[in-house]
Amino acid sequence: MATPERISGPDVRIALIGAGTIGLSLAALHLTHLADASHLTIMDVRADLSSYVATVLPTYLPPELHKHVADIKLTSSVAEAVKDCTIVQESGPEDLAFKTQLWADVERLAPSHAMLWTSTSGIPAAQQSASMTDKTRLLVVHPFNPPHILPLLEIVPSALTSEAVVAKTMEFWRRIGREPVLLKRDITGFVAGRLAWALLREAIHLVDQDVVTVEQLDRILETSMGPRWAYAGPFKSFHAGGGPGGLAALLGNVGRTVQACWDDGGRVNMGGSWEAKVFAQTEEAYGRVDLGERDRANRLVLEAVREAKKA
Amino acid sequence: MATPERISGPDVRIALIGAGTIGLSLAALHLTHLADASHLTIMDVRADLSSYVATVLPTYLPPELHKHVADIKLTSSVAEAVKDCTIVQESGPEDLAFKTQLWADVERLAPSHAMLWTSTSGIPAAQQSASMTDKTRLLVVHPFNPPHILPLLEIVPSALTSEAVVAKTMEFWRRIGREPVLLKRDITGFVAGRLAWALLREAIHLVDQDVVTVEQLDRILETSMGPRWAYAGPFKSFHAGGGPGGLAALLGNVGRTVQACWDDGGRVNMGGSWEAKVFAQTEEAYGRVDLGERDRANRLVLEAVREAKKA
Numbered sequence: 001m002a003t004p005e006r007i008s009g010p011d012v013r014i015a016l017i018g019a020g021t022i023g024l025s026l027a028a029l030h031l032t033h034l035a036d037a038s039h040l041t042i043m044d045v046r047a048d049l050s051s052y053v054a055t056v057l058p059t060y061l062p063p064e065l066h067k068h069v070a071d072i073k074l075t076s077s078v079a080e081a082v083k084d085c086t087i088v089q090e091s092g093p094e095d096l097a098f099k100t101q102l103w104a105d106v107e108r109l110a111p112s113h114a115m116l117w118t119s120t121s122g123i124p125a126a127q128q129s130a131s132m133t134d135k136t137r138l139l140v141v142h143p144f145n146p147p148h149i150l151p152l153l154e155i156v157p158s159a160l161t162s163e164a165v166v167a168k169t170m171e172f173w174r175r176i177g178r179e180p181v182l183l184k185r186d187i188t189g190f191v192a193g194r195l196a197w198a199l200l201r202e203a204i205h206l207v208d209q210d211v212v213t214v215e216q217l218d219r220i221l222e223t224s225m226g227p228r229w230a231y232a233g234p235f236k237s238f239h240a241g242g243g244p245g246g247l248a249a250l251l252g253n254v255g256r257t258v259q260a261c262w263d264d265g266g267r268v269n270m271g272g273s274w275e276a277k278v279f280a281q282t283e284e285a286y287g288r289v290d291l292g293e294r295d296r297a298n299r300l301v302l303e304a305v306r307e308a309k310k311a
Numbered sequence: 312m313a314t315p316e317r318i319s320g321p322d323v324r325i326a327l328i329g330a331g332t333i334g335l336s337l338a339a340l341h342l343t344h345l346a347d348a349s350h351l352t353i354m355d356v357r358a359d360l361s362s363y364v365a366t367v368l369p370t371y372l373p374p375e376l377h378k379h380v381a382d383i384k385l386t387s388s389v390a391e392a393v394k395d396c397t398i399v400q401e402s403g404p405e406d407l408a409f410k411t412q413l414w415a416d417v418e419r420l421a422p423s424h425a426m427l428w429t430s431t432s433g434i435p436a437a438q439q440s441a442s443m444t445d446k447t448r449l450l451v452v453h454p455f456n457p458p459h460i461l462p463l464l465e466i467v468p469s470a471l472t473s474e475a476v477v478a479k480t481m482e483f484w485r486r487i488g489r490e491p492v493l494l495k496r497d498i499t500g501f502v503a504g505r506l507a508w509a510l511l512r513e514a515i516h517l518v519d520q521d522v523v524t525v526e527q528l529d530r531i532l533e534t535s536m537g538p539r540w541a542y543a544g545p546f547k548s549f550h551a552g553g554g555p556g557g558l559a560a561l562l563g564n565v566g567r568t569v570q571a572c573w574d575d576g577g578r579v580n581m582g583g584s585w586e587a588k589v590f591a592q593t594e595e596a597y598g599r600v601d602l603g604e605r606d607r608a609n610r611l612v613l614e615a616v617r618e619a620k621k622a
Contacts, residue, residue, distance in 0.1 A: 192535045198577075202506055222542065225503065270567075270573075271566075288555075
């Protein structure tokens with residue numbers, strides 16, 4: 001948790017719809033800034049919601065926050081969850097019919113000032129708001145998993161979302177120390193996803209062509225662009241690498257190689273013959289990944305970058 | 312410098328050909344492990360070599376190593392540089408004629424046991440060794456800039472490079488605490504470059520299409536995949552994200568979106584109309600990047616990952 005505690009103001013009341021991986025991780029994040037854990041409600045229809053939250057949520061939290069888990073309100077009713085809230089964030093199934101119905105219900109059941117956010121990774125707000133009377137209230141707030149650690153939120157309004165709602169949304173996330181980025185327009189997969197999938201496609205190609213193994217490819221990224229991109233994205237990194245002439249000079253020097261790589265870049269597709277090899281090598285290399293170690297590493301890396309920028 | 316000092320053994324003597332950014336960064340790296348700084352020779356034909364090395368190299372080094380800079384041997388003669396060395400690493404111009412002549416000379420002038428490495432980012436060892444009598448000695452050792460900080464070395468032998476030379480090369484870099492990765496075959500741009508250029512192509516596309524600005528795109532990567540990939544490359548990261556079913560389960564869930572992103576992914580080319588916009592936004596956003604801050608951040612991030620894995 002990068003943020004100081006209890007900073008979002010006493011009037012913030014959050015309803016989270018859906019207690020999957022993203023929903024619970026958002027709950028962990030909100031526990032760090034809410035004035036009172038009872039201002040957080042988790043709605044899910046699973047029968048074991050209470051024991052599930054009590055068991056899993058503490059594993060996302062530092063010990064000093066464990067005591068607040070019992071104060072979170074749990075319910076299987078959308079009406080109960082949203083009735084007094086100022087924010088509704090939906091992290092339910094990626095199913096258009098489910099979301100369309102949900103937002104029509106929420107619009108009726110929640111206070112008219114409540115902000116309405118969907119964590120969808122692919123269904124635009126314009127489609128989800130189809131059955132709403134007031135389509136200006138809904139927008140995409142797409143977290144990067146796990147959002148209680150990684151700071152990014154991709155903010156993607158529809159053409160109908162009001163500017164005031166967008167501004168309030170940006171302000172909320174900034175206030176609690178996260179990194180909302182407002183996309184200028186909607187695009188399939190949003191930006192983080194598209195970048196990750198573009199790199200993954202080339203990675204799959206290189207393993208499929210037996211240039212490297214899955215494990216070697218990961219190691220290559222972990223010891224080169226990973227550390228670099230944690231501090232500076234591709235444009236800033238390559239601009240720094242180009243000396244006084246910056247990015248233009250760098251691409252002037254290596255442009256022919258870059259174009260050659262693009263020209264014969266991997267064009268693998270989902271369901272291709274690479275799947276058996278890549279899945280087997282990945283399982284063989286990693287089995288079950290230690291999520292505790294991953295989360296610790298991600299936190300320490302984020303702190304390291306902050307430290308370097310302060311010095 | 313991740314490595315303990317003075318660990319490579321008293322018999323290691325290194326000749327670096329070319330004192331550009333990569334050559335000087337390699338010099339900084341080697342100063343951390345050589346028993347004696349006079350076992351390092353830098354060869355370059357620039358007239359101001361002595362004042363240039365004395366001015367620039369210390370900026371790559373922790374203060375306690377500054378005193379060793381004066382002990383490095385400097386020369387403008389290849390013969391002088393390589394005569395007693397056990398390793399020759401060439402980081403000269405990316406020019407085939409230059410490299411072909413250089414290696415024919417070096418073969419004649421260096422001890423027969425010396426390892427011969429080229430830092431090239433694109434000219435295969437098989438082409439560079441064309442004028443050598445014994446083509447088994449040369450291979451690519453491709454560092455990631457700046458190599459005194461980022462641990463990766465891509466090791467790319469030609470079909471004629473001897474296995475014994477490859478093994479000795481791997482062993483050297485491992486002994487001084489770096490991360491050599493042996494590619495199973497040569498490919499344009501090697502692996503790190505191809506992955507970076509694949510992501511950059513999509514990044515350029517997203518800026519060109521006005522989905523985000525250069526600065527927003529960088530910020531998105533810095534707060535999502537950057538920190539994640541510093542710890543675990545794409546296969547391990549997505550395998551972790553897929554729960555018990557791993558990578559196969561994850562792609563089973565999101566495969567349709569992934570394919571949709573691939574299908575309309577950016578196909579920009581070098582020299583395209585995007586250049587003016589992207590170069591201008593990059594210069595406007597960053598001007599001159601603070602390389603000291605970048606290097607400090609990269610070091611701290613690498614330390615953070617080591618720390619997380621130890622805990």
